[in-house]
Amino acid sequence: MRALRTPVGAASAVLLTVLVALALFAPLLWGDRAAAIDTDALQQGPSADHLLGTDSLGRDIFYRVLVATRLTIGFALLATLIGVTTGIVLGAAPAVLPRLAGRLVTSVVNIAVAFPGLLLALFFAVIFGAGTKGAVLAIAFAIAPSFARLTQTLTASVSGRDYIAAARVCGVGRFRLLTRHVLPNIAEPLVINATMAAGSALIALAGLSFLGIGVQAPSYDWGRLLGEGLNRIYVTPAPALGAAVAVVVAGLAFNLFGEAAAAAAGDRQQARPRSLPPRESTVDSGGGDDGVLTVRNLRVAFPGAAGWVTPVRGVSFTVRQGEMIGVVGESGSGKSLTALAVSRLVERPGVVTADRLEFGGKPLLGTSDRELGTSLAMVFQDPMTSFNPTSRVGRQLAEVSEVHHGLSRKAAFERAVDRLKAVRIPSAAKRARQYPHEFSGGMRQRAMIAMGLMGEPRLVIADEPTTALDVTVQREVLRLLARIRAERSAAVLLISHDITVVAQTCDRVLVMYAGRIVEELPIDELFTSARHPYTTALLAAVPDLDTDREAPLAVIPGRPPEPGEIEAGCPFAPRCPLAHERCRQEPELIAVDDGHRVACWRMEAELVDAAVGAPEARQTGETQRASGPSDGGSDE
Structure with a gap:
């Protein structure tokens, strides 16, 4: 478990292990000593024979504290179990009950949450009466409202997901929807909060026993021992100190372990799923291997209901020092996800695999953050959501x-x-x-770039840095990126929807569609030598000063396929006017010229024809030269 790898998690786990061991074995090992009455040693202070002294009957307080572990821990866990179960039932009830009944349950929970937990515990303790049973039920029902509210909140957050809507459309009933689709997806935060609630329950139970309405004689727990020792605290504090330390240590152990588990659950660098998506090799060369960033067969996959969904499928390219490369394509083509994968920002359950993924000669997937340092900078698409709104920009x-x-x-x-x-x-x-909200949109974007410059970046990945900015601010941001490139010899990977922006600023362009690169070419050949139908369609869809204002704007018919909808064959074929029978198979990205790669069967056919036609032309010429003129005579 990842929580055990942290110092806090490991320390709290050790404490919990010791507490469980004491709960199991202390009554067996020291139960007789804890119950032994010694009339010659009544209310003595700490000594070699009695480490914490004795009580009014001469019983050893140290052994009584150890033996009381079983009762204290057992009742705390029992109260937590009852409270959490009741809370989950109340929290999940509105999802399965009729609307009016669900609202009534929600209103009762809201009223109960408004009262402090200790006040509720005392209220229920009076109702159920003094004693162990009453204390356990009082703490359990005091815990239940907060867990009911938590369950309601988590259930509401999950109920709006697409897979829940799909299950409803398929006719899944409310109860089955709750047990099969909702509760399993909110189990982790509930378990973590239950762990921390156990610590609070232990302290609350000790408090009730201390007040005399919890565990009753002849049974005893830490709270009862604390109450007995408090009467002598001015004479000898040791009897009260032992029980007090036990309550504090046990409460901390439960709470710290819960916090460590919560931190581990929210960590972005979680272990990958056991079942990984299949890897496919590609023949993409991606250029030379002398780049700052080298990517070969990059794949990003996410688990889905019907198996793994792969939004990025075998991307290969190279970014060299001082080079500015543009990545263009429609929304959903995989541009931003490729950038996030390269930046190691794809969170679990996403899985990133690659035949080769190197930055500065170091494997990105195996290099630590400390070793990587600040040599790779990321400029995010929306700086307003990337900056912390509660912290000053300079901070x-x-x-x-x-x-x-x-x-x-x-x-x-x-x-x-x-x-x-x-x-x-x-x-x-x-x-x-x-604060970020005091900055304009352009200033926030420049501040985001400044954050990337806090180190000495060798590569700046700019994901839609000009989105939602007016043209004058766009120009300033693009000039800033160009100046960074010129002054620092830093490479820039510019992701944009605007192909004209890329044409004005970059050296090369990568055109992405349905999670793959469909064409790569130098920027000076973009408007003259683009070969893929998707690239030419993107160029045709950009209006310019010569566009006929009376004619409708050019559009690409249809829409890009969703990652889970990509079928066999060329993914652009349903929208391509040049599609033919062979497009039922997906083409590979092949080199057609120096620095120019295209994934299209039409281009591959042209290369084959050119390769076959050249020898035939040479053979025809040689035959004509050997035979001479067919009708030429002699002058002799």
Whole structure:
């Protein structure tokens, strides 16, 4: 379990193991000593014979604390189990009950949540009466409302998913929908919160026993022992100290283990699923291997109801030092997901595989974040959602240098101001102390680029950096990227929907469709030598000054296939006016010229014809030269 790999998780797991061992074996090993009455040692202080002293009957308090572990832990877990089960039932009930009954249950839960948990526990303790049974039920029903609210919230978040809607359309009943599709998907946060609730239940039970309405004599738990020891605290604090330390340590063990499990569950670098999607090899060369970034047969897959869905399918390319490459394609073509995979930002349950994925000669999938450092920078599409709205911009930039470069807080902030100046943000020192919402759209985008410049990036991946910006701000952002490239010899991978922007700024262009590169060519050949029908369709769909304003704008008919809808054959064939029988098989990306690759059967047929036609032409010429003129006579 990943939680055990953290210091907090490992320490809390050790404490829980010790507590469970004491609960199981302490009554067997020291039960007689804890119950032994010694009239010659009444209410003594700590000694070599009695580490924590004795009680009013001369019984050893140290052994009584150890033996009380079973009752304390057992009742805490029982109360947690009853409370969590009741809460889950109440929280899930509105999903299966009629609407009016569901609203009634929700209203009752909302009223109960409004009361403090301890007040509810005391209320139920009075109702159920003093004693072990009453204390356990009181704590359980005090826990239930919060778990009911949590279950309602999680259920509502899952119920809006597409697979739930699909199950409803298929006629799945409410109860089966809840048990098969909803509860399994919210089990993890419920278990984590139940672990932390166990610690709270233990402390609450000890509190009720301390007040005299929990465990009754002759039974005893830590709360009862604490109450007995408190009467002598001014004479000798040891009897109260033992039970108090036990309550605190046990409560911390449960809460810290729950927090460690929650942190591990939210970690982006989780282990991959056991069953991985099948890998397919491709013959894409992707250019030479002298690049800053080398990608060969990159695949990104996600588990689906019918198996693995692969939105990125065998992408290969190379980005060289100082080069600016554009990636274009419609929404859903896999551009941003390719960038996220290269940046190692694809979260579980997504799986990234590649025959080769290297940055600066180092394998990206096996290199640690510390070793990679800040040499790879990512500029996200929407800086408003990428910046933390509750933290100042300069503070967020400075964090990069504090974490990766070990700079002090002051030095890192000064560097952040300097980077803001480098991207030409006016009054950088003042702006660094402002929040993201105080920046305009263009300034936020430049601040995002400044964050990437906090290190010394060798590659900047810009994912739609000009989206939703006016043309003047777009120009400034693109000029900034070009200046970074020129001044730092950094490579830039520019992802954009606007093929004209790419044509004006990049050296090469990668055209993506349905998760694959369908054409790669130098930018100076884009408008003259584009061969793939999709590339030419994209170019035709861009209006210019010569476009006839009376004619309807050119469009590409149909829509791109969803990742789970891609079938055998060329994925562009349903929209392609040049599709033929052979397009039922998907073409490979082949080189047609230096730096020009195309995935189209039409292009491959032209290459075959050219290769076959050349020898025939040479043979015809040689025959004509050997035979001479057919009707030529002699002058003699």
